[in-house]
Amino acid sequence: GESVGLHLPTLSVQEGDNSIINCAYSNSASDYFIWYKQESGKGPQFIIDIRSNMDKRQGQRVTVLLNKTVKHLSLQIAATQPGDSAVYFCAENVSFKAAGNKLTFGGGTRVLVKP
Amino acid sequence: DGGITQSPKYLFRKEGQNVTLSCEQNLNHDAMYWYRQDPGQGLRLIYYSQIVNDFQKGDIAEGYSVSREKKESFPLTVTSAQKNPTAFYLCASRDRGDYNEKLFFGSGTQLSVL
Numbered sequence: 001g002e003s004v005g006l007h008l009p010t011l012s013v014q015e016g017d018n019s020i021i022n023c024a025y026s027n028s029a030s031d032y033f034i035w036y037k038q039e040s041g042k043g044p045q046f047i048i049d050i051r052s053n054m055d056k057r058q059g060q061r062v063t064v065l066l067n068k069t070v071k072h073l074s075l076q077i078a079a080t081q082p083g084d085s086a087v088y089f090c091a092e093n094v095s096f097k098a099a100g101n102k103l104t105f106g107g108g109t110r111v112l113v114k115p
Numbered sequence: 116d117g118g119i120t121q122s123p124k125y126l127f128r129k130e131g132q133n134v135t136l137s138c139e140q141n142l143n144h145d146a147m148y149w150y151r152q153d154p155g156q157g158l159r160l161i162y163y164s165q166i167v168n169d170f171q172k173g174d175i176a177e178g179y180s181v182s183r184e185k186k187e188s189f190p191l192t193v194t195s196a197q198k199n200p201t202a203f204y205l206c207a208s209r210d211r212g213d214y215n216e217k218l219f220f221g222s223g224t225q226l227s228v229l
Contacts, residue, residue: 009155032216043119043205043220044158089157093216102148102173103218105158 010110019077021109023090026071030092034103035064035075038087047075047088077111085113118142121206121221127229128193128200136191136224138206145211147189148218151175152203161204164189165211193226201227 013019025033031052036044050057050064050073057064063076073090087110091103119140128134138147146165150158160173164183178197183189189208193200203225207218 034217036220041223041225043121043207043222044218045220046217049217102160102163103216105150107157108155 012112012114013080014114015082016079019080019111021075021088023073023106024071025073025092027092029094032093033066033073034091036089044089080113082113085111119206119208119219119221121224124224126224126226128226129229131195133192133194136204138189138221140187140208142208144208146209148207149191150205152205
């Protein structure tokens with residue numbers, strides 16, 4: 001079936017540098033995308049989301065880019081901090097889907113911030 | 116504080132035993148979800164409920180059961196038919212509406228087999 005996937009399972013980044021986490025999706029009908037951050041032993045926390053009518057959205061220190069042509073999503077974290085160390089998940093959704101508006105999650109990327 | 120509460124945080128199951136994981140939310144959300152997460156893996160949908168007294172199977176429902184008798188509660192039972200139950204279980208909820216896709220998650224329950 002169609003699914004969301006990630007290019008890199010682990011990303012090691014120096015504190016203060018920018019991080020880029022990539023995500024590929026294959027369902028061309030997906031019109032909503034979301035990024036979550038999950039710290040060890042905790043539930044996922046919302047970071048940022050974007051709809052398919054946009055190609056960029058910015059939050060506090062984070063930016064999500066959407067390239068519908070190549071079905072690619074990325075999360076950029078500016079000035080990465082030790083507290084950013086976590087697993088990051090992307091997820092997609094097809095709105096109005098009869099089956100119930102369910103998010104489909106990718107496999108996750110672990111970000112390790114080096115001091 | 117508004118949120119989703121999962122209990123217990125850690126749970127141990129003996130072979131052949133059924134165990135129930137609790138999920139309560141005071142966000143007044145209509146829809147609730149259960150996900151399973153294996154180490155180093157993403158989230159897989161077990162069951163979901165869009166409204167009280169109604170629920171649907173997700174992608175990996177075999178060996179699990181749920182009920183939705185109250186809006187704020189969505190307990191998950193891991194039955195003896197689930198042969199590999201060790202995992203981190205996450206409950207989530209969202210508000211009603213086609214543009215309310217964002218899920219809010221609880222802190223999870225780690226289930227292990229003795």
